[in-house]
Amino acid sequence: MKILIYGEHRDGQIRKITLENITLARNLGAEFEVLFIGNAADDFKDQVAKYGAGKALFVRDEKLKTYSPDGYAKILMRVVKDRQPDVLLMGATATGKDLGPRVSALLNAPMATDCVQVEMENGQLKLVRPMYAGKVRANLEMNGQPKIVTVRPNVYQASEQPTAAQAEELSVEVPDFKAIVKEIVSGAKEKLDVTEADIIVSGGRGMKGPENWHLIEELADLLGAATGASRAAVDAGWRPHDEQVGQTGKTVSPTLYIAVGISGAIQHLAGMSSSKYIVAINKDPEAPIFKVADYGIVADLFEVVPRMIDELKKMKN
Amino acid sequence: MNIAVCVKQTPDTEARIKLTEDRSQVDESDINFILNPYDEFAVEEAVKLKENNGGEVTVISLGPDRVTTAMRTALAMGADKAIHLKTDRHPDDPLVTAKALAEVLKEGNYDLIFLGKQTIDDDHNQMPSILGSLLDMPAVTVVIKLEIEGDKVKAEREIDGGHEIVECSLPAIIGAQRGLNEPRYPSLKGIMRAKKIQIEERPVTLETEQLKVASYDYPPPKEPGKIVGDSADAVPELLRLLREEAKVL
Numbered sequence: 001m002k003i004l005i006y007g008e009h010r011d012g013q014i015r016k017i018t019l020e021n022i023t024l025a026r027n028l029g030a031e032f033e034v035l036f037i038g039n040a041a042d043d044f045k046d047q048v049a050k051y052g053a054g055k056a057l058f059v060r061d062e063k064l065k066t067y068s069p070d071g072y073a074k075i076l077m078r079v080v081k082d083r084q085p086d087v088l089l090m091g092a093t094a095t096g097k098d099l100g101p102r103v104s105a106l107l108n109a110p111m112a113t114d115c116v117q118v119e120m121e122n123g124q125l126k127l128v129r130p131m132y133a134g135k136v137r138a139n140l141e142m143n144g145q146p147k148i149v150t151v152r153p154n155v156y157q158a159s160e161q162p163t164a165a166q167a168e169e170l171s172v173e174v175p176d177f178k179a180i181v182k183e184i185v186s187g188a189k190e191k192l193d194v195t196e197a198d199i200i201v202s203g204g205r206g207m208k209g210p211e212n213w214h215l216i217e218e219l220a221d222l223l224g225a226a227t228g229a230s231r232a233a234v235d236a237g238w239r240p241h242d243e244q245v246g247q248t249g250k251t252v253s254p255t256l257y258i259a260v261g262i263s264g265a266i267q268h269l270a271g272m273s274s275s276k277y278i279v280a281i282n283k284d285p286e287a288p289i290f291k292v293a294d295y296g297i298v299a300d301l302f303e304v305v306p307r308m309i310d311e312l313k314k315m316k317n
Numbered sequence: 318m319n320i321a322v323c324v325k326q327t328p329d330t331e332a333r334i335k336l337t338e339d340r341s342q343v344d345e346s347d348i349n350f351i352l353n354p355y356d357e358f359a360v361e362e363a364v365k366l367k368e369n370n371g372g373e374v375t376v377i378s379l380g381p382d383r384v385t386t387a388m389r390t391a392l393a394m395g396a397d398k399a400i401h402l403k404t405d406r407h408p409d410d411p412l413v414t415a416k417a418l419a420e421v422l423k424e425g426n427y428d429l430i431f432l433g434k435q436t437i438d439d440d441h442n443q444m445p446s447i448l449g450s451l452l453d454m455p456a457v458t459v460v461i462k463l464e465i466e467g468d469k470v471k472a473e474r475e476i477d478g479g480h481e482i483v484e485c486s487l488p489a490i491i492g493a494q495r496g497l498n499e500p501r502y503p504s505l506k507g508i509m510r511a512k513k514i515q516i517e518e519r520p521v522t523l524e525t526e527q528l529k530v531a532s533y534d535y536p537p538p539k540e541p542g543k544i545v546g547d548s549a550d551a552v553p554e555l556l557r558l559l560r561e562e563a564k565v566l
């Protein structure tokens with residue numbers, strides 16, 4: 001089996017999902033290469049070689065320094081036609097979700113979004129993806145070439161296995177762009193996005209108001225975590241929408257999810273119940289969040305969270 | 318402005334999803350269906366543009382008979398026309414759905430095509446992007462702010478950890494994300510008006526699906542958790558468990 005991995009990068013950094021996908025391709029026993037389109041650094045080839053990717057492909061052009069979804073899709077389509085992989089592996093990130101379907105349509109190839117299981121079973125690719133916001137999981141059957149698969153970040157952990165690095169520059173004709181990114185407006189500070197974070201500290205209506213969010217932020221800082229929120233907190237205007245976790249917010253699967261003052265409504269659980277460990281802090285022992293929590297403290301969060309901050313500070317020293 | 322909105326009918330967010338005994342399908346018997354929540358933003362934006370600039374809004378939905386209820390909701394919000402692409406079920410493969418939608422969209426010569434960024438049943442997140450390729454039109458997904466001046470489109474969209482501003486020209490496809498607007502509730506007048514609109518029914522032939530759901534499973538059950546304590550004094554023990562048992566700190 002031959003896999004082409006879409007190398008996602010931003011601001012001169014390879015994104016974690018790319019290394020996760022390399023590790024995944026390696027473990028599937030596949031032959032694979034990593035493709036970087038746009039403003040990629042030469043040493044990306046060395047960085048991916050550390051994870052076992054012996055071949056890095058580059059498509060570089062002055063015009064590609066600005067992202068165009070349709071432009072990038074056409075380039076990716078041409079590379080796929082040329083390299084003939086069985087599988088195009090991407091991240092189920094904002095980029096993967098935007099770009100993957102465009103390529104799927106250009107190539108008339110099937111695509112599975114947001115897979116949480118990608119395995120070889122009797123020489124066949126076994127793919128599982130959550131549907132209905134994680135309430136059920138679908139076992140997929142795919143025909144066509146290539147199979148386009150986006151993998152949910154954080155499901156497969158990246159691990160190193162160094163190999164020799166090799167690079168190849170591809171010359172691909174750059175098409176006209178229909179839509180162009182003019183400007184990137186990043187969060188206030190360079191915020192870690194919830195979908196990528198290993199640890200998430202989320203606050204809900206129990207936080208009482210935005211003036212108390214310094215508690216969530218301080219706890220998150222100490223843990224190197226991203227901050228999330230329930231829809232109640234977002235609807236109240238306490239938190240920006242891009243922090244919302246749940247069925248109509250983001251789906252996350254961090255290693256650790258700490259729910260503070262969140263009741264655990266079905267729509268919230270839909271977005272976070274696949275987290276590896278869940279901690280709930282809530283004063284109501286009947287709150288449904290405790291049904292999915294691995295560890296819970298039934299107490300006033302305004303006592304528990306400051307204590308956590310104190311203890312973590314002590315641990316750090 | 319000539320505007321199309323593609324909408325899907327989905328289970329409401331509260332719905333418990335039950336599988337049929339053989340797990341080959343979702344059991345729809347107890348499900349309450351609604352207009353896909355993201356499609357409400359799409360409809361609202363279309364209707365708002367029509368109200369400000371004149372024009373017409375056409376709702377298009379592919380699916381079984383039941384989807385006309387969701388189409389009526391969109392009409393009650395202010396859409397003018399509706400085209401139902403009648404099938405016996407929703408295809409598993411979004412590309413197959415998209416090709417059928419693309420046929421109708423081509424005919425309509427729309428200036429703007431709105432969709433939701435995602436359905437909350439299939440969760441594909443694909444349709445606006447696919448249609449961009451099939452119709453060879455600019456498509457901007459996950460849009461939270463939209464400005465249109467003449468034939469220039471400026472859209473702000475969510476990306477991981479930030480936003481970006483995308484520019485293109487009409488005709489264009491927009492995938493609506495929460496934040497784009499506050500969808501209105503259909504007024505009584507709107508509901509009465511919607512009842513009188515004839516939904517145009519069109520047969521479709523679907524292509525062979527390259528993506529199929531072979532079977533479904535419930536997610537692996539969670540082991541019952543541990544209540545570590547009932548006061549802040551439980552914090553040191555909680556941190557110990559996270560460090561030593563879960564090994565996540």
Ligand SMILES: Cc1cc2nc3c(=O)[nH]c(=O)nc-3n(C[C@H](O)[C@H](O)[C@H](O)COP(=O)(O)OP(=O)(O)OC[C@H]3O[C@@H](n4cnc5c(N)ncnc54)[C@H](O)[C@@H]3O)c2cc1C
Nearest residue numbers: 204205206230231232246247248249261262263268283301
């Ligand atoms: C179409 C639709 C889509 C939705 N999508 C989402 C979604 O994507 N994400 C989402 O989160 N919700 C979503 N919801 C909303 C969801 O139904 C709930 O209303 C919401 O999750 C509740 O947020 P909460 O847990 O913060 O608030 P509440 O349910 O009010 O819970 C607050 C909790 O805080 C606890 N608490 C209060 N004070 C303290 C204290 N001092 N110390 C400790 N604990 C305290 C209370 O015991 C309570 O359990 C959606 C709803 C609909 C209809």
Ligand SMILES: Nc1ncnc2c1ncn2[C@@H]1O[C@H](COP(=O)(O)O)[C@@H](O)[C@H]1O
Nearest residue numbers: 323324379432433435436441442443444
């Ligand atoms: N069967 C359908 N009929 C009409 N529009 C659809 C259909 N399925 C999906 N859509 C549109 O495409 C968007 C994204 O859907 P999806 O890619 O399936 O997550 C939805 O929010 C709808 O606007």
